[in-house]
Amino acid sequence: MRNVSALVFASGLAFLLLVITWQFVVGGAPMLIGEAILQQGADKIGSANLVTSVVLGYRGIDTLGEIAILFTASTATSLVLSSLSAKTSSSKKVVIRDDGTILASSASLFFPLLITLGMYIILHGHLTPGGGFQGGVILAAAFFLPLLAVPGRGVNHSGLALVEGFAGASFIIIGIIALFQGNAFLQPFFGHGEMGSLVSAGTLPLLYTAVGLKVGAELSGLLANLAEIGEIVPESTDLQASSMQTESNGS
Amino acid sequence: MTTDLIHWLLYGGAMGLIVIGIVGVVTLNNIFRIVLALAIAEAGANLLLVIAGYRFDAIAPILTGSSANQLMVDPVPQAMVLTSIVIGVGIQALALALVVKVYQNYKTLDIGEIHQQLSTDIDNSSGVISLLSSEQPAGERPLPEPSAQHETAQLNQGGDK
Amino acid sequence: MNNIAFTVALPLLAAFLLPIISNSSKSAARFIGPFVLLAMLGFSLAYFNMLEHPVAIALGGFRPPLGITFHLDNLSLLMASIIPLIMLVLWPYANIEGYREESLLLLLAGSASGLALSGDLFNIYVFYELLSVASFGLAAANRTGAAFAATFRYLVMSGLGTVLALTGIGLIYTQTGTLNLAHIGLLASQLNNPAGLSAFALIVIGIGVKAEIFPVNGWVPEVYSTASPRISALLAGLISKLAVLVIVRLLVVAYQGPEALTLLLVLGMLGIIWGELSAWRSKDLKRMLSFSSIGQLGMVLVAFSIPGEAGMVAGIAMMLHHLVVKPGLFMLTEHWNGSLNKLAGAAKSSPLAAVLFMLFALSLIGVPPFPGFWAKLLLVTGLVEANTPLYLTALAVLLSATVIEAHYLMHTAIRMYSKGKKKQVKKLHQTPFTLTIISVFAVVLITALITMAPLGNKLQHIAAESSDRALYINTTFAARHTPVRKQISLIKQQSKVQ
Numbered sequence: 001m002r003n004v005s006a007l008v009f010a011s012g013l014a015f016l017l018l019v020i021t022w023q024f025v026v027g028g029a030p031m032l033i034g035e036a037i038l039q040q041g042a043d044k045i046g047s048a049n050l051v052t053s054v055v056l057g058y059r060g061i062d063t064l065g066e067i068a069i070l071f072t073a074s075t076a077t078s079l080v081l082s083s084l085s086a087k088t089s090s091s092k093k094v095v096i097r098d099d100g101t102i103l104a105s106s107a108s109l110f111f112p113l114l115i116t117l118g119m120y121i122i123l124h125g126h127l128t129p130g131g132g133f134q135g136g137v138i139l140a141a142a143f144f145l146p147l148l149a150v151p152g153r154g155v156n157h158s159g160l161a162l163v164e165g166f167a168g169a170s171f172i173i174i175g176i177i178a179l180f181q182g183n184a185f186l187q188p189f190f191g192h193g194e195m196g197s198l199v200s201a202g203t204l205p206l207l208y209t210a211v212g213l214k215v216g217a218e219l220s221g222l223l224a225n226l227a228e229i230g231e232i233v234p235e236s237t238d239l240q241a242s243s244m245q246t247e248s249n250g251s
Numbered sequence: 252m253t254t255d256l257i258h259w260l261l262y263g264g265a266m267g268l269i270v271i272g273i274v275g276v277v278t279l280n281n282i283f284r285i286v287l288a289l290a291i292a293e294a295g296a297n298l299l300l301v302i303a304g305y306r307f308d309a310i311a312p313i314l315t316g317s318s319a320n321q322l323m324v325d326p327v328p329q330a331m332v333l334t335s336i337v338i339g340v341g342i343q344a345l346a347l348a349l350v351v352k353v354y355q356n357y358k359t360l361d362i363g364e365i366h367q368q369l370s371t372d373i374d375n376s377s378g379v380i381s382l383l384s385s386e387q388p389a390g391e392r393p394l395p396e397p398s399a400q401h402e403t404a405q406l407n408q409g410g411d412k
Numbered sequence: 413m414n415n416i417a418f419t420v421a422l423p424l425l426a427a428f429l430l431p432i433i434s435n436s437s438k439s440a441a442r443f444i445g446p447f448v449l450l451a452m453l454g455f456s457l458a459y460f461n462m463l464e465h466p467v468a469i470a471l472g473g474f475r476p477p478l479g480i481t482f483h484l485d486n487l488s489l490l491m492a493s494i495i496p497l498i499m500l501v502l503w504p505y506a507n508i509e510g511y512r513e514e515s516l517l518l519l520l521a522g523s524a525s526g527l528a529l530s531g532d533l534f535n536i537y538v539f540y541e542l543l544s545v546a547s548f549g550l551a552a553a554n555r556t557g558a559a560f561a562a563t564f565r566y567l568v569m570s571g572l573g574t575v576l577a578l579t580g581i582g583l584i585y586t587q588t589g590t591l592n593l594a595h596i597g598l599l600a601s602q603l604n605n606p607a608g609l610s611a612f613a614l615i616v617i618g619i620g621v622k623a624e625i626f627p628v629n630g631w632v633p634e635v636y637s638t639a640s641p642r643i644s645a646l647l648a649g650l651i652s653k654l655a656v657l658v659i660v661r662l663l664v665v666a667y668q669g670p671e672a673l674t675l676l677l678v679l680g681m682l683g684i685i686w687g688e689l690s691a692w693r694s695k696d697l698k699r700m701l702s703f704s705s706i707g708q709l710g711m712v713l714v715a716f717s718i719p720g721e722a723g724m725v726a727g728i729a730m731m732l733h734h735l736v737v738k739p740g741l742f743m744l745t746e747h748w749n750g751s752l753n754k755l756a757g758a759a760k761s762s763p764l765a766a767v768l769f770m771l772f773a774l775s776l777i778g779v780p781p782f783p784g785f786w787a788k789l790l791l792v793t794g795l796v797e798a799n800t801p802l803y804l805t806a807l808a809v810l811l812s813a814t815v816i817e818a819h820y821l822m823h824t825a826i827r828m829y830s831k832g833k834k835k836q837v838k839k840l841h842q843t844p845f846t847l848t849i850i851s852v853f854a855v856v857l858i859t860a861l862i863t864m865a866p867l868g869n870k871l872q873h874i875a876a877e878s879s880d881r882a883l884y885i886n887t888t889f890a891a892r893h894t895p896v897r898k899q900i901s902l903i904k905q906q907s908k909v910q
Contacts, residue, residue, distance in 0.1 A: 007274070010274040014266075021266050023607055024586060031327075031589050033591065034326060034327045034589065036478055051312055054330035058327075059330055059334075059479075060480075062538045065539055068427070071428060072516065072519050073341030073545050075519075076549025076552070077348040079516070079553060080345070080349060080552050081348050128313065129311065129313065165428050165429050166432070178473075179415055183473055185415060215337070226344065226351075229351050289575070295579075300582045303585050303586045328582075334534075335537075335578055338538070341545060342544075342571055345548055345549075346564070346568070349564040349567060356557025356560060362565075372558040372638075373634065377695075
């Protein structure tokens, strides 16, 4: 019954969406604000990468909301998972498994490279494709790689919390400083500089650094949290069995 | 003709992903697959946004020396997609954490069974006796004895605290 | 200096810093939440008092429609002041477990005020998502198996809604090329086609997950019966109204055609029927209240679907009424969480709580002279004046729903006043702390009852202002980065010229 009504709903939606699709022309959408930003974005903000101008300038508060969502998700995840770690950590000791020298040493080999690459991408976010989010994800990967190579290795959660908190706070504080200077909240200041150079586009590189550190710390925390349960979940064969059973029920 | 085909493929692809994802969410039984289906639907919506800013023969909206008078694609949808991807990541991580916790508590990944146990739990915690409840399980599976049920519910709750 | 952006920035800042602060001093961390909420209240009330004419604030200093604007009018500032108020009342002062829950509550507050103020479609989406994720965390904060399962179902439904809403926003962007609500309003004629209308439908269904709109409200009874009563009160009372507010803004600014109104009307009617019938059948107080809240939000939706100012007045009145009554009722379930049968003797164990329940119930049903009656009266007159077969059907649905509502609520009340077994009656005792919280809502309700006449005038004024599409558009485009006082005088000059 549930499936029938769900399928009716889904097919109705599919029909609706595909009918709408028929009318559209790719590349034919009116780009009212897009065009305006392309024209004046460079003069107004001074960032060579116009997507960065939009992300941190025109739609800066969206980005604030976005890092807040990541923060919320990681807070909620640790809230959800915390009951478990409190209960099981005493009874079930997490075993540090060594999956081989090659894995472990290449993970530590990659670590500095990934950190450098991540920071490079974050700092050049206003010049080249990339930025805080992309670089932040690479930073998170750098911290997560050793965890994958040597499962069970702990993560310094309080250090992550510190980075996370201060990076997020500095994003908002930069916004508030603009407010105290008599401008609007999150208005870029510090002048434009010479377009294309590393120190340009006012506060945008600072904001992106904050975003990058925040995203990196947030994602590392999230992944570490999820990885820690991965070690504790019992009866992994049982998990497979039940999913197989589910399949047979479904068919 | 070919451009028409491309148009249709691009938009149809985005819409198709959305529809596949939604059909997955409403028909699949395994909660882990539901999370994956949700991710597919999100990818479709993101693709739709990116296509909205597309122009033929245009370059990425980054000003370099050589790009002075070239046509550029719309930067706004790109910023929007960046945002919505990050939002999606956050939600999926939370969803996976919940999947783990649900599995640990209910020992099943089947959404139907989870729903069943959930309503029994709610009934028990409020003291409504399930046998009188209108939400009896449809089908052959007999209900366990009310007293036994009560015990398991208390066990479940006690174990979580 | 006094800038409304603080109402969003401050709670987020506090939430980001809370983990660090609570590491060094747990007691300091406890004070931060209420303190930030008070500051938010101060900022929004200061603007509320100053406001003579709606203004728009360009965030980041970029002129609309390029940048994001916050739209400040009576309705949005009213909601922005209610958010910290209601959160202060429902704040878990005594039994806050850790900084995480406090963080999530602050994030909820910040995103809620962002949602109330924002005038940009994608920005609304971002704040809506922030609100969702924070509410998932809070719904699961009980950490029982049932809470996890209920939250998971809530998350999946919400995630589906997200995808639909995002698709809707994408469609609007392909049609108009803009995201600013006022700009979309200017280009509304481009949305009067299948793509534009289905974009509206998609956004309504998507955002409607929080607004408990008919096809996407399966999560409501489960989450409200597994989460703690405070969280249920917040979600049912406050968060659902903010989601409705978004739909109303979109409706007023961009979709004034009959199709959009009909969609809302039909969804609202289905919500009323489904909600009230399920509430009638339910056997425990929490689920009864959850379903009744679905029914009430259906009524709110029906009210907003009446064209023009009449609908706006009725809608806002219904919304505010439900916002006061439902949290009060949900707080009662903190100790009265059993089945309805077990409530026998509750009146003897805590008479004040029973009286308060009667008060809320009578107002919810719409017995004169309680505020709920006036709200429903506005709705009924609106429906009669609209006078088309569909609206008259809605009227019939509404009236029969009221009968059902009266039956189940009074049935419960009678149970409370009947004799119960001694052992059970003892369990039904409400603590003084909970009673204080509930009384706050009751006092607000009674104050509203006493000041009905001025309140009605104020409501009319708010409704006239927020149903004025041209005003919204003009306000937004007048937004510059100038201090608000100057802006107001500027707008006055402009309106004189016109």
